[in-house]
Amino acid sequence: MKFFLDTANVDEIRRINDLGLCDGVTTNPSLINKEGRDFKEVISEIASFVEGPISAEVTSYDYESMVKEARDLSKWADNIVVKIPMTEDGLRAINILSKEGVRTNCTLIFSLSQALMAMKAGASYVSPFMGRIDDMGEDGARLVYDIRTIIDTYGFDCEIIAASIRSIKNFEDAALAGAHIATVPGNLFEKLWSHVLTDQGIDKFKKDWEAFEGK
Ligand code: E4P
Numbered sequence: 133m134k135f136f137l138d139t140a141n142v143d144e145i146r147r148i149n150d151l152g153l154c155d156g157v158t159t160n161p162s163l164i165n166k167e168g169r170d171f172k173e174v175i176s177e178i179a180s181f182v183e184g185p186i187s188a189e190v191t192s193y194d195y196e197s198m199v200k201e202a203r204d205l206s207k208w209a210d211n212i213v214v215k216i217p218m219t220e221d222g223l224r225a226i227n228i229l230s231k232e233g234v235r236t237n238c239t240l241i242f243s244l245s246q247a248l249m250a251m252k253a254g255a256s257y258v259s260p261f262m263g264r265i266d267d268m269g270e271d272g273a274r275l276v277y278d279i280r281t282i283i284d285t286y287g288f289d290c291e292i293i294a295a296s297i298r299s300i301k302n303f304e305d306a307a308l309a310g311a312h313i314a315t316v317p318g319n320l321f322e323k324l325w326s327h328v329l330t331d332q333g334i335d336k337f338k339k340d341w342e343a344f345e346g347k
Contacts, residue, residue, distance in 0.1 A: 133307055136184070136293065136315035140167045140174050144318030149182060156184030158259070158293065158315040160215065160239070161191055172208060179209035187237045187257075187293075189215035190225075198225040206234045213256060215239045218246050223253040230254025237293060247279045251288040257313075262306060263296035272296070273305035280310035300324060 134155035137145050140163040148154045157178055164171050175188050186209065190201045198221060202214040206229075213235045216222045226236045230253070237257040238250035242265060247258045260279060262272030276294050283290060293313045294306035300323055306314040316324070 133311065134184070134313040136187075136313055137318060137321070138163070138295065138297070138315040139318040140164050140169075140178070141318055142174065142177055144321075145178060145182060148318070148321050153321070154182060154184070156186060156211075156313070156315075157182055158187040158215070158237070158295065160187075160189045175205075175208055175212070179211060183211065185211055185213045185235070185237075185257075187213045187215045187239075189239065190217075193217065193219065193221060195221040195224050198222065199228060202229050202234055202236070203232075213237045215259075216255075218250060223249055226250065226253040226255050230256070239295070241279075242275075244275060244278045244282065247275075247292075248282060251283070251290040255290055257291050257293050259293045259295040259315075261296035262294055262302050263298040265296075266302070272302070273309045276306055276309035276311050 135153050136156040136158050137148055137154050138158050140159045145157060167174055178186055188205045190198045192198050192201055205214050206212050215237045216225050218238055218240050226238060229236050235256040237259055238255040239259045241247050241258050241260045250258045260275045265272035276292060279292050291312035293315050294311035295315050297303050297314055297316050303314055
């Protein structure tokens, strides 16, 4: 299973990359906006040290503009994956771009049929939004599991990026459900390796060692 960083914050990406835990990065217009930096500048900086796929999202929604934007984005670095929203125009764009060798990540996936349409059109990745599905009272993990079943049954050349992960449970459920990739926000990442009993255990070992040395 691969771990991506779901952020456009370069410091967060460097921190996790230094631990060997960053196989790629996903961004979206909201994450770019949060950084307040030039889109191309921030993506190019990430691409300068992250070897894995970096998703950069189109900001237009009609077919012609999306394809134009995607062709441009794909030239920013060799490892750019263009994120395209799940719409009819988006599917058409994914189809032509896949034929040109541009890798795409079909985003805003909320149903199995949407994932199936994206894979059939030629998406390299599909991004089911687990957290937002759970917000609706539905089961994001179940969707990931079902998409994985479809990929394995029919042999689609596509990977699942479990997205909209907001909790340790979302992350663990994504792994159990068979996501190829989980994309994790920077501020959640450190919670994945932390545990209160680990901290308490270290405190006790420290105190006992100090007592031993004082004897
Ligand atoms: C990543 O590809 C998605 O854009 C992101 O995970 C969405 O997360 P959110 O639902 O927390 O905004």
